[in-house]
Structure formats: C-alpha cells, structure tokens
Amino acid sequence: MTDDWCRWREAAETALYGEEGFYRRPEGPAGHFRTSVHASPLFATAVARLLAGTARELGTDSVALVDVGAGRGELSAGVLAALRDGNLAPGLTVRAYAVEIAPRPPGLDPAVEWCAEIPQGVRGLLFANEWLDNVPTDIAEADADGVPRYVLVRRADGTERLGDPVAGADARWLSRWWPLSRPGGRAEIGRPRDEAWARAVASLAGGAAVAVDYAHVRASRPPFGTLTGFREGREVPPVPDGSCDLTSHVALDACAAAADGAAELLDQRTALRELGISGERPPLAAASADPVGYVRALASAGEAAELTARGGLGDFGWLRQRVPDREGGYCPA
Numbered sequence: 001m002t003d004d005w006c007r008w009r010e011a012a013e014t015a016l017y018g019e020e021g022f023y024r025r026p027e028g029p030a031g032h033f034r035t036s037v038h039a040s041p042l043f044a045t046a047v048a049r050l051l052a053g054t055a056r057e058l059g060t061d062s063v064a065l066v067d068v069g070a071g072r073g074e075l076s077a078g079v080l081a082a083l084r085d086g087n088l089a090p091g092l093t094v095r096a097y098a099v100e101i102a103p104r105p106p107g108l109d110p111a112v113e114w115c116a117e118i119p120q121g122v123r124g125l126l127f128a129n130e131w132l133d134n135v136p137t138d139i140a141e142a143d144a145d146g147v148p149r150y151v152l153v154r155r156a157d158g159t160e161r162l163g164d165p166v167a168g169a170d171a172r173w174l175s176r177w178w179p180l181s182r183p184g185g186r187a188e189i190g191r192p193r194d195e196a197w198a199r200a201v202a203s204l205a206g207g208a209a210v211a212v213d214y215a216h217v218r219a220s221r222p223p224f225g226t227l228t229g230f231r232e233g234r235e236v237p238p239v240p241d242g243s244c245d246l247t248s249h250v251a252l253d254a255c256a257a258a259a260d261g262a263a264e265l266l267d268q269r270t271a272l273r274e275l276g277i278s279g280e281r282p283p284l285a286a287a288s289a290d291p292v293g294y295v296r297a298l299a300s301a302g303e304a305a306e307l308t309a310r311g312g313l314g315d316f317g318w319l320r321q322r323v324p325d326r327e328g329g330y331c332p333a
Contacts, residue, residue: 005152007163008227009192011240012136015155017101022242023134024102035130036212036268036313037075040303044078045086046275047127051079052089054125054208058325062093063207064124068200069131070098077109095122118203123325126200126209132250133213135196137188139225140166142180151186158239177254178221186225190251194258197319201259206325209259212268214249215317222249252319261322268307269314277304 016022036043047065055063067076076096083089096112097119104114118126139151143162148171150163166174170189174180178187201209216222229236229244236244256263272278308314 004154004156005161005163006155007138007150008153008240009136009138011153011155012246015240015242016134016136016246018242020242022245035071036307036316037071037078037129039306039313041078041082042277042303043272043307044075045082045088046272046277047075047125048079048082048086048088049275050127050208050210051094051125052083052092055089055092057208058123058206060123061091062095064119064122065094065096066099066118066122066124066126066203067097068099068118068126068128069134070100072102072105073098073100073108073112073114075127075129076112080109080111095124097122118200120203121205123204123206125207126204126323128197128200128209128211128213130213132193132197132211132252132255133247134245135193136246137190137192137248138166138170139227140170140174140180140187140189142183142185144183146181146183148174148180148187153240155240157241158237173254177218177251182223185223187221188225188227188248188251190254193250194255197255198259201261201321201323204323207323209261209321209323211250211252211255211319211321212316213252214247215252215265215319216249217251217253217265221251250317252317256319256321259321261324263322264320266318266320267314268316268318269310271318271320272304272308272314277307 051063051065055061065076065079070076076098080094080096083092083094097115098112099115099118101116140148141151141162143149148166150166151160152163153160170191173189173191174187177190180187197211226249227238229238229246231244238246240246252265256265306313
C-alpha cells in the first residue's frame with residue numbers, strides 16, 4: 001500500500017476535518033445541504049420543548065443545552081429564541097453550548113458558548129442533529145469468497161480496491177450488527193460512531209441525549225452500504241479530497257446499545273408530533289375570523305408538514321437515551 005491508498009475512515013477524517021477539510025469552510029453545512037434546522041424554526045421550537053421537559057424531569061430551573069455538530073450554531077440560537085419569544089418555560093435558565101470544530105461564526109447569539117469539545121458534567125439535554133453520519137467509518141466489502149475486507153480508497157479520485165480481511169473489534173462489530181457473506185455486499189463499520197455516542201451520553205451528569213440522523217437497523221441494513229457525497233445541494237460521488245461532504249446512514253440500534261441508559265428508537269414524524277409539531281392545516285373557518293392569523297398558521301403547517309413528511313425529513317431516525325441523574329433516578333428522554 002502506498003501513501004495514495006488508505007482505509008475510508010482515515011481518508012474521510014482528513015477530508016472532512018483536516019486543516020483544509022470540508023467542515024472548516026466558512027459557509028458551513030448550510031451552504032451545501034438543508035437539515036431540519038434550516039427547514040423551519042419549528043424544529044428549534046420542538047427541541048426547546050424537549051429541553052423544558054428535561055428540566056422539569058430533573059426538577060431544576062437551570063439546565064444545559066449541548067448542541068453537538070452545531071454547524072454555525074443555528075439550532076442553539078433557535079432554541080434560545082424560542083424560549084425567549086414564547087411561554088414554553090417561564091423562568092428557565094439555559095446555558096447553551098454549541099460544539100463544533102470550525103471557528104465561531106460572526107453574529108451568533110452571544111448567549112451561545114462555542115466549544116471544540118463536548119462539555120463534561122452538565123445536566124440537561126444533549127442534542128446531536130446529523131452529527132453521527134459524519135463520524136468517519138471504515139467500509140467493508142465481501143470478496144468473491146464472502147470474506148469481509150477493508151475497502152481502500154485513493155484520496156485524489158475516490159477509486160477503490162479491497163485490502164486486508166476485517167479483523168478484531170471491527171470483525172466482531174460486523175458479526176453482531178451488519179453481517180456480510182454475499183460477494184459484493186458492503187457495510188459501514190459503525191464502531192467509531194458507537195464509541196462517539198457513548199462518550200457523548202457519558203458527558204451528561206443527568207438528563208437526556210438525542211441523536212437525529214439518516215438511520216437503519218439490523219433487520220433492514222442496505223445491502224451495498226450508503227456512502228455518498230454532497231456539494232452545493234447536490235449528491236455527488238464520494239471523493240475524499242475535501243471538496244464535498246462525506247456521509248453515510250447510521251446504525252442507530254448499535255449506537256443505542258453502546259451507551260448507558262434506557263434507549264428508544266423512533267422516526268422524526270412520531271417524535272415531532274409528540275412535541276406538538278403535526279403539520280395539520282388550520283380549520284378553514286379561521287380564514288374569515290382571523291385572515292392574518294390563518295395565513296400564518298397555514299405557513300406553519302406547511303413547514304411542519306415538511307419536517308414530518310414520509311419519504312423525507314419525517315423518516316429520519318431519532319435515538320432518545322435516558323441518562324442517569326447523579327442526583328438520583330432516571331430522567332425520561
């Protein structure tokens with residue numbers, strides 16, 4: 001193997017997070033793809049309600065919000081704005097942390113603390129929206145004999161070839177979570193994501209942790225993996241040269257098993273409806289009684305419908321993990 005070829009995890013780590021990496025660009029993720037955070041402020045309102053509920057369960061009026069993979073801080077700022085503008089949680093004091101490797105963006109709400117690492121020992125809600133899909137993984141492919149081998153990639157153009165057989169902890173992860181036997185079958189080895197999620201959950205002294213992402217579970221793994229690239233709003237071939245995002249769906253069931261605390265898996269449609277975001281249209285009778293209010297409610301319903309749509313954002317997976325409260329008991333997610 002020469003310097004031109006390496007495993008996908010190493011290549012993606014440099015391409016995304018190296019000194020000239022994709023995620024260090026000034027435009028941030030919003031310059032290339034649209035997440036639920038960017039789709040509507042209703043998403044931040046839902047997270048604000050979840051945060052307020054977490055504070056109630058903890059029995060405190062002072063709580064932390066830890067926004068992991070914060071992009072340019074849009075979610076953190078949106079949650080604080082929702083709490084200030086509404087009556088979601090009067091008297092609640094929130095300390096918001098935006099965790100991101102890029103520099104703090106100009107103009108961000110000064111109440112948001114910018115962090116390169118997840119803070120330790122806080123009580124509250126840790127929320128990771130489309131973070132785990134960008135935790136780089138190695139890729140395995142079954143050879144002609146059905147033996148899983150690491151996929152090697154050439155950084156300059158994304159050309160691939162097979163390397164050594166998968167061994168050790170990676171082989172054990174594949175056997176448990178994503179078995180490969182049919183020649184040509186591929187898998188993203190999600191062990192680094194499990195470990196990253198377990199560390200994130202362990203950072204809390206009490207509360208709840210939520211991961212939202214493209215996801216699949218063991219019973220329905222995609223047979224050829226999901227690795228792809230995105231640039232300027234378009235899907236592109238995954239080339240690890242720093243020119244595009246590199247992303248693959250997350251085995252959220254494996255992440256759930258890796259962390260302490262009771263876990264629940266559900267889709268975004270269900271999760272947001274529980275938080276009051278349903279997408280239901282306002283009654284037509286309201287149009288004559290309050291035309292301006294009706295138009296606003298109609299626009300809000302349209303945004304909610306996008307966040308909960310089948311075949312779109314509504315199909316995202318939510319992993320909600322209860323985190324033991326060091327002051328006693330469990331805090332329901």
